[in-house]
Amino acid sequence: MKKSRIFLFIYLMFIFGVNLPAQNRGELEIKTSNGNVVSTFSQGYALVIGEVNYKYMDPLKSIKNEINIVKGLLEGQNFIVETFIDKTSDELKNGIQKFLNDYGMDESARLVLFFAGHGATYPLQGKEVGYIVPIDTPTFEDNQKGFFQKAISMDLIQTWVNTSRCRHILFIFDSCFSGTIFTTRSEVLPPSISYEIIKPVRQFITAGSENETTPPVSVLVPLLERALKDGEADLDKDGYITGTELGYYLRKEVINRNRGQWHPQYGKSHDTRWDKGDFIFVSGKPQPLTGTPQQPSPQTPKAPVINEDLPLPANFVRIEGGTFTMGSPLNEPIRYDNEVQHRVTVSSFYMGKYQVTQAEYEAVMGTNPSNFKGSNLPVENVSWYDAVEYCNKLSQKENLTPAYIIDKGRSDINNTSDSDTVRWLITWNQNANGYRLPTEAEWEYACRAGTTTPFNTGNNITTGNANYDGNYPYNKNAKGTYRQKTTPVGSFAPNPWGLYDMHGNVWEWCWDWYGSNYYSSSPASNPAGAVSGALRVVRGGGWNYSAADVRSAWRSYYTPSNRLNFIGFRLVRP
Secondary structure, X not given: OEEEEEEEEEEEEEOOOXXXXXXXXXXXXXXXXXXXXXXXXXXXXXXEEXXXXXXXXXXXXXXXXXXXXXXXXXXXXXXXXXXXEOOOHHHHHHHHHHHHHHHOOOOOOEEEEEEEEEEEEEEEOOEEEEEXXXXXXXXXXXXXXXXXXXXXXXHHHHHHXXXXXXXXXXXXXXXXXXXXXXXXXXXXXXXXXXHHXXXXXXXXXXXXXXXXXXXXXOOOHHHHHHHHHOOOOOOOOOOEEEHHHHHXXXXXXXXXXXXXXXXXXXXXXXXXXXXXXXXXXXXXXXXXXXXXXXXXXXXXXXXXXXXXXXXXXXXXXXXXXXXXXXXXXXOOOOOOHHHOOEEEEEOOEEEEOOOOEHHHHHHHHOOOOOOOOOOOOEXXXXXXXXXXXXXXXXXXXXXXXXXXXXXXXXXXXXXXXXXXXXXXXXXXXXXXXXXXXXXXXXXXXXXXXXXXXXXXXXXXXXXXXXXXXXXXXXXXXXOOOOOOOOOOOOOOOOOOOOOOOOXXXXXXXXXXXXXXXXXXXXXXXXOOOEOOXXXXXXXXXXXXXXXXXXXXXXXXXXXXXXOOOOEEOXXXXX
8 A cells, every 4th residue: 555645636627629709818829830720728727726734644734835836837827726725525526526517518718626635545446546635534544434435536536527528638646646547658758739739638747656655845846837937848949838748847857856766657548538639838928818929038047246336345255257167077086976067157246255253153143053162263053044044134234135035934845855844935035135155156166266176275185275084185195184173264275266264164055955966957057056955055075074075076965954063154245
C-alpha cells in the first residue's frame, strides 16, 4: 500500500466548439505556424479546491498559499475562478458534480478542477487505485470501511468527466501515483501545433512514479508558474503550451532541481477514445480578446541598480560589473561535479570589505549570539533568516529602502525543507537601495577578483593567507596552523579588489536556494539561484574546514534556519 502526504490534483478541460462573441469573455484563436485557425477556445471556468484542516490526519498548512498561486495563475489565463476550502466528502462530491453539470455541458467552455490535499493509493479488486481525501475521511489504517466511504477514487471522477461533453481533459497530480489509468509517454519532444489537437484526449501528469513519496510542500506549483506564466514550457516557441509540452517540461525540471528524488510521469488514457488530441495553454499571459499569441520574451532577473547619488558605505568596496567564468575547470584538484564552468555576467554593486562583526550585529539587533566572543570577530551562530532581518534593520536605520519583504505569517511554498523551523515567506525587492546578501554569482565574482586559479591567492593557499583547518592542506601543500576558532576580521591580506576573508574564517550566507544542477540552466546575466529548494547557499569556507573547502568555486549549503558557529555573512548594496 502506498500513501502520499500531499495530493494536488489539477483537472483541466479544454472544450472546442461554438464561437460566441469575443467581447463577452477571453476568447482565444489557436493557429498553426502557417496561420491556419485550428480551433477557438471561449471563457474558462475553474474550481480550485484546498483541503487543509483534516479531522483525522495532519493539517496541510502550505496548501493555502498554493491555492492562491494557482488561482492567480488561472486568472492570468483568463479563467473565472471559484474556490472551495475544507469541504467534507459529501460537499466535495456534490460540488464537483455541480461544477461539471453547470459548465461541462457547454461545448464552448474551458474548465479546470484543481485539488490540493491528502491523497492515497490502495489496491482494489486487483489493481492500484488513487484517491483524493476530503477533510472528514478517516485513515485507512484505523478505519478501512470509513476510508472507502469518504475518499473519492480517480475511477469515480473519471466516470463523472466522461459523461461531460468536453473533449480535452488534463489531470495533474502533485503526488506519486501509480499509472494504472494512463499509458506513460516516452521521452520525446512534443510536436508543433496541428489539427491533431482537436481530437479527444484525457491526459495525466503526476509528480512522481509509483513507490515514491511526495514532499510536504509542492514541487510542481512553482514550476507550473514558470511553465505557464513565464512560458518556459513553450518548448518550440510557437506561443502555445500543449499538455505534452507541459508534462515533458515538468518531468525534466523536477528531476533536475530535486536531485532525482521524484520522477514525474505523463501520458494519455488507456482508452483509445481519449488518446488522440492535446490541449492548449497560451504561453505567458494571454490577451483578453481573440488573436494570435505572441512569443514570450526571455525571463531574466533584473540587474541591480547602482545609485550614484548615495555615498559610498563605510568599509565597502565598489565592485564593477563584468563577465567571468564561474565554477572550476575539470583539472582543478578536489573539485566537485556541481562546479560546472559557465560564463556569467554580473552588474555592479557594493560589497562589504569585511564579514559582519559582532559589534556591528549587536548594535543593530541588540544581541550577540556568537560562540566565539569578540567585538571585531565575525558574528556567527546566525541563521539565514537572522542575516536577512539584519539587512532590513540596518537599511531602516540608515533610511534606505529594505531589500527584503518579510512575511512571518506565511510559509514559503518554494521552501521544500523538512527541517527548516522558520519557513518565512521572504521576497527580494530588486528595486530597493538597502543592504542585502550577495547572490552566489556575485560572491564568486567578488572572491575571484579577476583570478582564474583555485584561490584568489593563486594555485594554493596557506594558513598565513586565511583561517582554515591547517591539518588538511590543499594539493600536497605543507600542513599549517589549526586555530580552532574565528579570527578578527581583516587579519589576513585582502584579495586584489580589497575584500578580506573571502577564503575561510566563517562561511557566508548567500541569497540563493541551492540547486546541484543549477549551473546547467542558470541565466547568463545576474543569476539569483534555483526557484525553490531546501537549502540556502553558503560560500567561502570556515575556520574548521579544509583548504579545499575554501576554494573560490566551492559550493556548500545549509538549512536556512540553522545557527552554527562557523557560518556568518557579508553585506552587499546597490
